[in-house]
Amino acid sequence: MSLRGCRQSAGPTGMSSSRLIHMSRCGSATASSWPDRVRWSPISHSERIRLDSWGVHRVSETKTGPYAWFNEAKFGMFVHWGLYSLLGIGEQVLLRGRLKPSEYRRLAERFTAPNYDAHEWARMARDAGMRYVVLTSKHHDGYCLFDSPGWELCAPRTAPGRDLVAEYVEGCRAAGMPVGIYYSLQDWSFPVMFDGPDADPGELQRLVRKIHDDVRALCSNYGKIDLMWFDGRWPLHDLWRPVEIDDIIRELQPECMITGDRLHGAPAQFPDSPFARNERPGYIASSERRIVASTVPVPWEVCEINQHRWWGYVKHDHHYKTATELIYLLAEALGQGANLLLNFGPMGDGAFPQRAREQLEGLGRFTERNAEAIYGCTGANGLFEYLTFGDMTMRDETLYLWVKYWQGESFHFAGLANEIRGVRVLGRHDIEVTIERGGDHIWLRGLPELPPDPDITILAVDCDGEPRATEWGRYRLHGGDYDMRVWREWVRS
Incomplete structure (x- = not known):
């Protein structure tokens, strides 16, 4: 989807969201009757901001308190890094390339991460004008960068021999950056993901238990976590028991923000979830590669990529966006009242590609000149x-x-x-x-x-x-x- 001005989402009839809102207030219309039947007193400006733009309304709710940092930050770094980075064909190559899982898992023997320097990552992000970082602690392939309880396919028990998330948290703190942790609910190590939940209820429960144990470990072992960022909710949806996951986070990290839409699902599909009802503090919404606000009035961000298609490192993708293109993305997100979470994929050894470093340097020059118009501003x-x-x-x-x-x-x-x-x-x-x-x-x-x-x-x-x-x-x-x-x-x- 192209990133253009107002980002109205199309509704089921093909009309934009603001048009649908207007029609729902004024009655249905036909081609012949709409000028007479549509009420000509339009939606008020203040109401439109709440419904369509969100920026001013949302930011005012979180200018103070433990969640204020998110709206002040405005710009963050997303990092996709794991076994797939060794192959350099994107983060989903295991499934999309139909690789044998048993052979793919052997990459853990080569994933030594000799050039991984979390302090340097955080410094590069900060110097680029980014004010928080989110790292993939586990993607869909099941490999964990942290010490996953009772799980062999993780960094401390394979070639790295150490907890890579612990180093990441330490690097972020040294740079004064809020810490975000991405975690995918999906895990392609479990056949029940593909067989269906009824095929093996016992394995399904083991998978769900592992996920809950992982979230508990991530919220217990690294001090303060500022943002838990979820992915992979489909196809099991509420079988993950997301309310319990939410409870774990709030018990162990009471000031941690949560991507509510990505944990609990879209409000239209799951209207009774805590996120859809906005009944708990600290939720954010995250729109993936398009600037569309959630219908739930919470702070939000847009996550985008620095290359052409994939989030993980792609060796032969030479279509790196220019610094100007990335600055345009920042402008469009901030103008609509969102943060921009911009993704980078380090190489398998842990180093950032040279082109990515150049992008970050260009962003840093711009954000330093224009900080006044970025941090703490509203769309x-x-x-x-x-x-x-x-x-x-x-x-x-x-x-x-x-x-x-x-x-x-x-x-x-x-x-x-x-x-x-x-x-x-x-x-x-x-x-x-x-x-x-x-x-x-x-x-x-x-x-x-x-x-x-x-x-x-x-x-x-x-x-x-x-x-x-x-x-x-x-x-x-x-x-x-x-x-x-x-x-x-x-x-x-």
Whole structure:
């Protein structure tokens, strides 16, 4: 799915989610009757932010307390690393390549991780502007990087001879980074995963017991864990007994955040889950490779990859995204009110590929210049039209325009109701911007012909209060309230 502006998800009828919300409030419509039957008083701006954009509403719930770090962080590193990294064909090669599991498991004899330096990983993440890390402690193949109770296929009992998660936690703490642990519920070491749950109830119970024991170990052996990140809920769903897993985490790590949608399932499919009812604190939602907020009003993130397709290392995938492409992903996620959890796949020996290091260096230069528009900000794409220039974030009385499409010496936009106290070009103290206003239109003058930042130039617009839209500003063709009548005067101008 392409990552574009408003990210409305399509509903069962093919209409966007905001359109479905509007119709559910106004009654059904047909092609011949909809202008008469649709109520022309649209969804309010504040309600639209809660339903579609989520950013301002969600962040306000977690600005203080044990979960505040997540909304402050905004940018994290995801790391997929395991036996599959030795083969360099992605993290799912065991199944997708139809490899013999008995032969695949022998990779554990070669997985010595001689160049694994968790302190360096954490430093690279921090220097790139990332503020938390999530590591795959176990992927679907069943190999554990930690000391899995009673399980032979784990790092301490195979070639590494040590607990790789323990080193990871130590590296994160040394860099001052919150610790996230990914854990896949699926385990392809157990045939019952493929035979079906009724084929061998005893083996199913052994699998579920192992998972619960693993979660208990991960929450007991490494000190404070800040985020438990789950995957692989399908196809057994509630047979994993996710509420019990949730209980284990809260018993042992009461301030740990949990990817509620990935543990308990989509709210539409599992409406009675604790996540769907949002009845426990500390949940986040995570959208995989698309910017779509959960229907549950919790903080959220978008997880994306630095290469073309796979999360684990791919030796011959030369389509590494450029630093600019990754910065675009960051802008789009933050503009919609989400964090960006950006994935990297180290090689089998534990070292990061050179291309990945270059990506991280490029990200670091950008985030250092533009930190003010990133950390602790809320998404502002729901405020007024933004697609013609890029994306928007905001903090207090400042609106940040992430300008992808530079306009030259004069920059025009419309839809902001506030008086403007001043405009700054982040990272450039030598540029003096003047402001010209004509009705609803705003022109920023005195800018250079070429963009000051070759990736994205951020203009900090200091307002006379919290940024707010004009009466018509919230209406647009895509991504906001929809009422064609607001353009009746404009179309005749």
